[in-house]
Amino acid sequence: xxxxxxxxxxxxxxxxxxxxxxxxxxxxxxxxxxxxxxxxxxxxxxxxxxxxxxxxxxxxxxxxxxxxxxxxxxxxxxxxxxxxxxxxxxxxxxxxxxxxxxxxxxxxxxxxxxxxxxxxxxxxxxxxxxxxxxxxxxxxxxxxxxxxxxxxxxxxxxxxxxxxxxxxxxxxxxxxxxxxxxxxxxxxxxxxxxxxxxxxxx
Numbered sequence: 001x002x003x004x005x006x007x008x009x010x011x012x013x014x015x016x017x018x019x020x021x022x023x024x025x026x027x028x029x030x031x032x033x034x035x036x037x038x039x040x041x042x043x044x045x046x047x048x049x050x051x052x053x054x055x056x057x058x059x060x061x062x063x064x065x066x067x068x069x070x071x072x073x074x075x076x077x078x079x080x081x082x083x084x085x086x087x088x089x090x091x092x093x094x095x096x097x098x099x100x101x102x103x104x105x106x107x108x109x110x111x112x113x114x115x116x117x118x119x120x121x122x123x124x125x126x127x128x129x130x131x132x133x134x135x136x137x138x139x140x141x142x143x144x145x146x147x148x149x150x151x152x153x154x155x156x157x158x159x160x161x162x163x164x165x166x167x168x169x170x171x172x173x174x175x176x177x178x179x180x181x182x183x184x185x186x187x188x189x190x191x192x193x194x195x196x197x198x199x200x201x202x
Contacts, residue, residue, distance in 0.1 A: 013185065014040075014156075014178075016116055019148045020185065021176035022158045027056070030158055033180060034120060035063045037156055038078065041118035042069050047109025048078045051086050051121040052158070077114065083125035093133050095140035099147060106151050116152035124160050141175040142197040156180070 014020060022037075024030040034050060038060070041048040050060065057080045064072060072078035086101060087093055102119060109117040126137060141157065148155050159172065172179070173190040174197055180186070 014154050016152045016154060017149050018178060019145050019155045019176060020157070020178040020180055021172050022120075022156050022180040023161045023172075024158065025160070025162045027059075030122065030160070031056075031059055031063060033156070033158065034060055035067070037118065037120055038064065039067055039069065041154075042072050042077060045115045046077075046118045046154075047105065047112065047114040047116070048072070049081060049105050049117070049119045050078070051081045051083060051119075053122070053124065054082045056122075076112070083121075087121070087123075087125060088129075092130055093136060093140075095136060095143065098140065099143070102147065102153070102155075103151075106153050110152070116154070118154045118156075120156040120158060122158040122160075124163060127163055138171040138175055139198060141171075142192070142194045145175070145177065145191075146194050 022033045038048050090097055106117045174192045177191045178185055179188050
């Protein structure tokens, strides 16, 4: 895959085909990651989609406006979406529905003249999801590696470590080839292929 831009902070370089887990402990840290991630994508001519609770949209827009990225939403280069309109659009989480949605994002972005797609999703909504949803979601996270490897897209999944707790780290390590921790992108040698991760679950 060709390189389509860094995350916008020295040392946080990402390229097309990357699936990275961004771990944060508070909203300020989350917004800092999002700001860097989105600014790099907007500057690089990429279609950007950010999924997070609607209450956090205003803060993202304020940060981007302060950086001079005031027209991104108007030109449809940036879309701010909610979990209800994406992950939970059918009433509950569906991996198939999300892969269809991300495929449309990439296809529409390329047909719209953008060089690639850059997507980010905060998964705090999972804390109140139906029982069993987490198992389905981490399987989806593993399958996502195959999805991004075949398309010009960068995916950053955001996890509130303070809310989820350390127990989720094992699954995150097994399903994300790269981690963002302490302001650095780290290669994750513990990540499993989708075949390896999903085999015990079948």
